[in-house]
Structures are given as C-alpha cells and as structure tokens.
Amino acid sequence: MADAEDRTEAPSQQRLQKARDDGQIVLSREAMSFTVLLGGLLGIFALLPFLVPNFVHSMKNLMDNAGTISMVQGGLLSTTQHTITAGLALALSVAGLIMALTLGVGFLQTGFLIHPGSLLPKMSRVSPMGGLKRILGGGTLPDTCKALVKLLIFVAVLWHLAKGIIPDARSMTGLNASAILTTVIRLGLSGATGMILAQLVIAGGDIFWMRFRHTAKLKMSREELKEEYRNTEGDPHVKGKLKAMRAKVARQRMMDAVKTATVIVTNPTHYAVALVYEKGASSAPKVVAKGVDEVAARIRELGQDHRVPIVANPPLARALYPLPLESEIPAEHFKVVAAVIAYVWKLRRPAGNHSPIR
Structure with a gap:
C-alpha cells in the first residue's frame, strides 16, 4: 500500500x-x-x-x-x-x-x-x-x-x-x-x-x-x-509485443501469398502490389500483398524467386496500393488490370526461363 x-x-x-x-x-x-x-x-x-x-x-x-x-x-x-x-x-x-x-x-x-x-x-x-x-x-x-x-x-x-x-x-x-x-x-x-x-x-x-x-x-x-492501467487496459509492454507478433504473422502470411500471385505491379521501385486472379473466375482480381520501399523490394525478390511476372506500371501501382489486403479491385481499374493480366498470360515465359517480365 x-x-x-x-x-x-x-x-x-x-x-x-x-x-x-x-x-x-x-x-x-x-x-x-x-x-x-x-x-x-x-x-x-x-x-x-x-x-x-x-x-x-x-x-x-x-x-x-x-x-x-x-x-x-x-x-x-x-x-x-x-x-x-x-x-x-x-x-x-x-x-x-x-x-x-x-x-x-x-x-x-x-x-x-x-x-x-x-x-x-x-x-x-x-x-x-x-x-x-x-x-x-x-x-x-x-x-x-x-x-x-x-x-x-x-x-x-x-x-x-x-x-x-x-x-x-x-x-x-x-x-x-x-x-x-x-x-x-x-x-x-x-x-x-x-x-x-x-x-x-x-x-x-x-x-x-x-x-x-x-x-x-x-x-x-x-x-x-x-x-x-495494467489491470484494466493490459500491460503496455505485453500489448506491444502482441501487436508486433500479430504484425509479423500478417506480414509472413502476405509474403506467402506473393508466391502464388498472378502478377506484381510496381512503381517500379517504390511501390509493389501483388494481384491474384484465376482464369474463368467470376470475381475480380484481388490484392494479396503490397508494400513500399523495403517491403516492396522483398515482394519483388519473392516474385523473382517464384517466377511471378513483374510489370512496371506506376499509375496503376499507386492507384492499387491504398486498397486493403484481400479486397477486390474496384470497377474503375478493371480495364487496366485486365490488360496487364492478358499481357502477362500472352508473354508468359517457358517454365525453364526464370527471367521476370518487365
């Protein structure tokens, strides 16, 4: 006391x-x-x-x-x-x-x-x-x-x-x-x-x-x-650690999604947004990963390692970056994104060629 x-x-x-x-x-x-x-x-x-x-x-x-x-x-x-x-x-x-x-x-x-x-x-x-x-x-x-x-x-x-x-x-x-x-x-x-x-x-x-x-x-x-405060709001140190752990798990999950992405749209160096879309799907392409600077570099690196096409389109990358993860792209970007995906599918390299599309 x-x-x-x-x-x-x-x-x-x-x-x-x-x-x-x-x-x-x-x-x-x-x-x-x-x-x-x-x-x-x-x-x-x-x-x-x-x-x-x-x-x-x-x-x-x-x-x-x-x-x-x-x-x-x-x-x-x-x-x-x-x-x-x-x-x-x-x-x-x-x-x-x-x-x-x-x-x-x-x-x-x-x-x-x-x-x-x-x-x-x-x-x-x-x-x-x-x-x-x-x-x-x-x-x-x-x-x-x-x-x-x-x-x-x-x-x-x-x-x-x-x-x-x-x-x-x-x-x-x-x-x-x-x-x-x-x-x-x-x-x-x-x-x-x-x-x-x-x-x-x-x-x-x-x-x-x-x-x-x-x-x-x-x-x-x-x-x-x-x-x-600790009894009512929780220990700030514990809360900070839990928040950091959740952020780390979410980031790892996002990086895992890059490996199966359809295309990565870049700025080309500042922004990176990974999209996924399956042929014949009724839903629009979704944003599965995004980042700037170091995170964007890591996304591009993972894309290269797993042969994910990388397309440089600065206006589109900046427009898609504010979208939340796992959200479908809005209708105003359908035409541009569809053109990018069609371009990727058309110019997809043979399986043995690891060079990314730029």
Whole structure:
C-alpha cells in the first residue's frame, strides 16, 4: 500500500466509482442540519397558520366541555378524537415537510445512492475502544476545528441578533396581547432567518471541505495508477509485443501469398502490389500483398524467386496500393488490370526461363 506522501495523483474514475460502490460518498451533516432548520421554519410559518386555528378551536371546545365529558364507554376518546386528529395533523405536517426536504437533500448529495452495507450495524461504531481511537486519532482535529468555527459563527450571529432584539423587547412593555404576539413573531422570524443563513454558510463550507477531504483520501500514487492501467487496459509492454507478433504473422502470411500471385505491379521501385486472379473466375482480381520501399523490394525478390511476372506500371501501382489486403479491385481499374493480366498470360515465359517480365 502506498504511503500518504506518495499519493500525489488525482483519483481515477475507476477508483471513484469503486469508492462509491463501497458506500464511500460525500455527505455533509451540516447540509442536513440546514435542511432541518429550513424545513422547520417553513413548517412553522407556512403550514402552521392554516393548522393552528383548527387545533386551537378543538382545544377550546374540549376545555369548555371538560366537565360534561363521560369517562365511560369511550366517551373521553370520542370527545377528544377531533382534538387528537388536529394535533397529529399539526405535528406530522411539520415533521413530514422536514423529512421530505432532508431526504431530498441527502439523495442529491449522494446521487440517489442507497448502499445497504451502510445501514448494517458495525461494532466499531458502538465499541468504546473504537470511539476512543476516533477521538484520540489525528483525524478528529479537522472536525474539532470545524466545530469551533461553527460555534464562533453562531455566537457572532446571536450577538448581532441580540443587539437588535433587546431594544424591541424593552418596547413591548405596556403593549396589548395582539401587539406583543406580532412583535414576538417578527423577532422569532428574524432570529430564525439569521440562524438559517448562518447554517447555510456553514453547510456550504462543509460541503466544500468534505469533497476536498474525500478526494484527498482517494488520491493515488503513480505506481497505483500504473497498476490500475495494467489491470484494466493490459500491460503496455505485453500489448506491444502482441501487436508486433500479430504484425509479423500478417506480414509472413502476405509474403506467402506473393508466391502464388498472378502478377506484381510496381512503381517500379517504390511501390509493389501483388494481384491474384484465376482464369474463368467470376470475381475480380484481388490484392494479396503490397508494400513500399523495403517491403516492396522483398515482394519483388519473392516474385523473382517464384517466377511471378513483374510489370512496371506506376499509375496503376499507386492507384492499387491504398486498397486493403484481400479486397477486390474496384470497377474503375478493371480495364487496366485486365490488360496487364492478358499481357502477362500472352508473354508468359517457358517454365525453364526464370527471367521476370518487365
């Protein structure tokens, strides 16, 4: 395993994907805390105004008729059922909104990943020794610094809010109940908004820090990158040898085809293209070998050794050279190639004469 100081390279996509598959994802708890605060504020100031009147009305009726409620045969439950329903609607609506927002932010952070292994209990999480190691380990220092920064931000926000709330609280003396309630709601909304904005700043910084630490934790050394490349793409040296071997086999097969070619068309020294054609065949002549410079010289040499006619036709040689091996010549070259092959057959030397046709 590479030492931490050797891990200077950014993690590869494969390493990032493996970490994700193993449940190692970036999840900011501060972002979740921000969502809880925001959901609570929205629930209190957006949902409760519509639900509280019904609950208050139910409680008022219950208190007004408290002396007449029958305590037998389900009379108490029947009388309080509407109040209980209103209270549950009050609590569950806010809790449901907070839960929905929290789940949404959580899934956005994890990319909708659900890792079953993360849900299983681990003894290291409940072990006193494991907890002590986490507390005393060097990895807790960043978290401690983060907690201190969070505390300082909240203290600064609370101090700023307190300076504005204290004068308003003093001015509430002598006000009627409605005015006091309005002032309290205004001050509560101002304080909650300030705390949520502070938590938003903290969550943004925490997300950045968590992503930075996650990437740093997954950094790789050069040796790890090479090993991963070898495992996924194959050893470059082995691939190079296999490629060279395949090229050698293909070249040998091409040179073997020269020995049975019908004619070799040359430039005369730069290009060499060997064609094969059988009399009476329905298919067009095929390119069985081709080359330039040294390869062309070797083709001509093999042609001479095996009495394959060699015809110098530079325009035709240059036109046929780009064609793939084992491909038939295109129609636009039929006439010229047919003339060359007919010429070769007409002037074919006796079997005992090894001089090539030029």
